Each structure stands twice: as structure tokens, then as C-alpha cells.
Amino acid sequence: MADKRIVDACGSFCPGPLMELIAAIKMVEVGDEIEVLSSDKGSAAEIPQWIKKVGHEFLGSREEAGIWHVNVKRTK
Amino acid sequence: MESNKISVVVLSDKREQLQMAGMIASVGAVTGNQVLVFLSMNALRYFVKDADEQAPCEGPVGKLMEQKNVPQFKVLFEQAVTLGEAKIHPCSMAMDVLGIEHGGLEKYIGEPMGLTMFLDECKGGQIWSF
Numbered sequence: 001m002a003d004k005r006i007v008d009a010c011g012s013f014c015p016g017p018l019m020e021l022i023a024a025i026k027m028v029e030v031g032d033e034i035e036v037l038s039s040d041k042g043s044a045a046e047i048p049q050w051i052k053k054v055g056h057e058f059l060g061s062r063e064e065a066g067i068w069h070v071n072v073k074r075t076k
Numbered sequence: 077m078e079s080n081k082i083s084v085v086v087l088s089d090k091r092e093q094l095q096m097a098g099m100i101a102s103v104g105a106v107t108g109n110q111v112l113v114f115l116s117m118n119a120l121r122y123f124v125k126d127a128d129e130q131a132p133c134e135g136p137v138g139k140l141m142e143q144k145n146v147p148q149f150k151v152l153f154e155q156a157v158t159l160g161e162a163k164i165h166p167c168s169m170a171m172d173v174l175g176i177e178h179g180g181l182e183k184y185i186g187e188p189m190g191l192t193m194f195l196d197e198c199k200g201g202q203i204w205s206f
Binding site: 011012013014015016018019022023026046050053054 | 099102103106107108141144145146147152155159160
């Protein structure tokens with residue numbers, strides 16, 4: 001089973017959470033999943049757009065108590 | 077993935093301008109675009125190695141950014157290079173005027189570039205100026 005890594009970017013503003021995701025995605029294997037935690041609403045919208053643009057798999061996002069959980073799978 | 081050429085001319089010493097330039101450079105680069113940053117005029121001094129001078133704010137948003145956990149503009153420019161393969165070059169004229177040697181700039185900054193080369197490099201792409 002693929003590993004899942006949590007990137008806690010709460011408290012950071014755009015484009016901080018996106019940059020933390022990109023740094024993390026370079027460190028994981030193809031097929032691994034990453035969940036980004038962000039308190040920045042703009043980043044929660046921006047990250048799925050970046051995932052789609054570069055061709056990774058967007059697994060969905062949800063908001064819980066002001067924290068967005070954005071899930072992505074590295075595909076290449 | 078579609079790739080475009082994005083050139084960012086950075087001249088201002090104001091925090092908001094530098095922040096937006098860094099955001100476009102970093103996000104542009106990590107999205108697969110060819111990003112070229114040209115640092116000149118009053119912006120260049122912030123990229124001298126270990127410079128700790130703080131860029132003044134133009135208005136209230138700049139002040140709010142100081143209080144909140146907004147990424148530092150220099151971090152964004154460095155990430156544009158390390159995460160997105162952007163190229164950042166200092167203006168050779170500004171280097172001469174300020175008396176800065178190439179080795180005196182942050183390590184992610186490339187060789188000095190003149191306007192003739194810059195204008196040739198940015199041909200056919202988007203150009204943003206701050």
C-alpha cells in the first residue's frame with residue numbers, strides 16, 4: 001500500500017501551502033499520497049488547480065473547523 | 077503540460093511589489109513555465125548576500141503581511157529556482173552602479189545580464205514589471 005504523508009501548512013498564507021506541497025511531492029515516491037492541511041482558503045482553491053495543471057491526481061478536499069484537507073497522489 | 081515563457085522585471089524596493097513579483101515567479105515556475113527574473117534598480121540591494129534590510133510597506137496590506145505568516149519574498153524567489161527551475165539574473169548596470177560583485181549576491185542568483193540579452197530572452201512571452 002502506498003504511503004501517505006501529511007504536510008501541515010496551517011498558519012501559512014498563499015503561496016506557502018502550495019510551495020510546501022511541491023517540496024514534499026519531490027520527496028515521495030510515485031503512487032504515494034499527500035494530505036495538505038491549510039488554514040488559508042485561497043490555497044485550498046489554488047492547490048487543486050496546480051495539481052490538475054501539472055498532471056498529478058487530485059483525490060479531493062474537505063474543510064473541518066477552518067482547516068482544509070487537500071489530498072493528492074503523485075502520478076509521475 | 078502547457079509551458080509558457082514568463083519574464084518578471086523587478087525594480088521596486090516596496091514590500092508589496094516584491095511580494096507579488098516573488099509570487100508570480102514562484103508559482104509560475106512550479107507550474108511548468110519558463111520563468112526569467114531580471115533584478116534591477118532599487119530591488120537589487122535586497123538580494124545582496126545576507127542583506128537584512130526590510131523592504132518598506134506601501135500600504136495597509138504590506139503591514140498586515142508583516143504581522144501574518146506570509147512567505148518572505150526572498151524565500152519565494154529562491155523557491156522559484158529550487159522548486160521550479162526559474163532563472164534569476166541581476167541587471168549588469170545596477171551591479172556596476174551599486175558596486176556589487178557577482179559573488180556578493182545570494183547563491184540562487186545567476187550571472188549578471190544586460191538588457192540586450194534580457195530582451196532577447198523574454199521575446200514572445202509574458203512580461204511582468206514590478
